[in-house]
Amino acid sequence: MHNNPMWAPFEVTPEETGATADAPGLVAYLEDKERLDATLVEQKALTFRGFGIETSELDPVMDALVPNRLAYVHGNSPRTKVGQNVYTSTEYPPQYTISMHNEMSYAHQWPARLLFYCERAPLSGGATPVVDGVRWLAALDPEVREAFAGGVRYTQNLHGGMGLGRSWQQTFETEDRSEVERFLEKGQSEWEWRPDGGLRVSQIRHSTARHPVTGAEVWFNQADQWHASGLGDQTAAALAQIMPEEEMPQSVTFADGTPIPAEYIAQIQERGLASAVDVDWRAGDLLLIDNVLVGHGRRPFEGPRRVLVAMSD
Structure with a gap:
């Protein structure tokens, strides 16, 4: 395989x-x-x-x-x-x-x-x-590959200068909101400026990619790093006590908004490292x-x- x-x-x-x-x-x-x-x-x-x-x-x-x-x-x-x-x-x-x-x-x-x-x-x-991304994709169970076939939705909550995680100014290397909006528009992202000066960004992306030269299909997403369970049990539990998942600095679901099971995330991480x-x-x-x-x-x-x-x- x-x-x-x-x-x-x-x-x-x-x-x-x-x-x-x-x-x-x-x-x-x-x-x-x-x-x-x-x-x-x-x-x-x-x-x-x-x-x-x-x-x-x-x-x-x-x-x-x-x-x-x-x-x-x-x-x-x-x-x-x-x-x-x-x-x-x-x-x-x-x-x-x-x-x-x-x-x-x-x-x-x-x-x-x-x-x-x-x-x-x-x-x-x-x-x-x-x-090797081809090998990582092949290492995943067919059930996991099929579940991700529709893509994933990434959500970021970036604060305006004070808060958990990164600020939008750090993330986009600018203080200019219109520059940020132009960047996000290019990427077909949805965004919303929050009353507290923060920025919420949401974007749907594919779970695999094809190499532009070889055409090889590879596993190509960061669902496991954006998912609360990817933080480790203790960190995830501590964060869950202070904020709902959609308010965390970053979170991820399937493209249609349904939750990604923690066991899928564990498999992606474990098999990626095992194939490395x-x-x-x-x-x-x-x-x-x-x-x-x-x-x-x-x-x-x-x-x-x-x-x-x-x-x-």
Whole structure:
């Protein structure tokens, strides 16, 4: 049932490529853009190891791997902007696993590529698991796939400056309401400005996607990360005591508004992680993924860990 069970990101090293083991060597190797594009679609994810890239040398490497870098507008996880459309990977507490997902699959537009760069490796743990989206889809029970066939409805409650979760100003990187409305209009979202200065956004999206080049169908939604049960039992129970689900910072139902059973959410998370391959980090490593073909997450870790992320269309 699982296609390609031995799939793992394709490793690019100085030995394999004949490039010098430094930033100029990698940049020279990446000058062949067509080769890079074709290899990424074929292999789905690429790790670049042994080039010893320093943070100060990152810009030309990023220009080659993720041209047209995008801002994290409409993003929903805590992170810090550290450069021109470069961010820390999510600042979610280190003891938690982040389940598999495709970046911004809930939005009307998502990045085609993600680039991760390890500035500082953790003492232990902290791998980035990656999953072949075709394999993840195949790992789910037919009952779950059929239930999701009609799509999902995501709802966000963004406060106006004070409250739980993110503000609409942080989320859209602007203070201008009309700019937010233009963005949401493009994505065929429904929205409502609340009397308290907050913003409620609702949008219906597909649960799977097809890759624009290969046509492969992949599991492509973030229902498990938006669902209350995806927060873990204790957090979900604590939140349920203080607010109804539709008032939470984010929630999800099937497209027609019916609730998604918690056991479906558990299956999606468990089988996504079970189908994943861990990419362990050493300082200076890079990981480039096709954001449609491959989902990603994060394993728990100890000690300081700093992984930067950039994305492009």
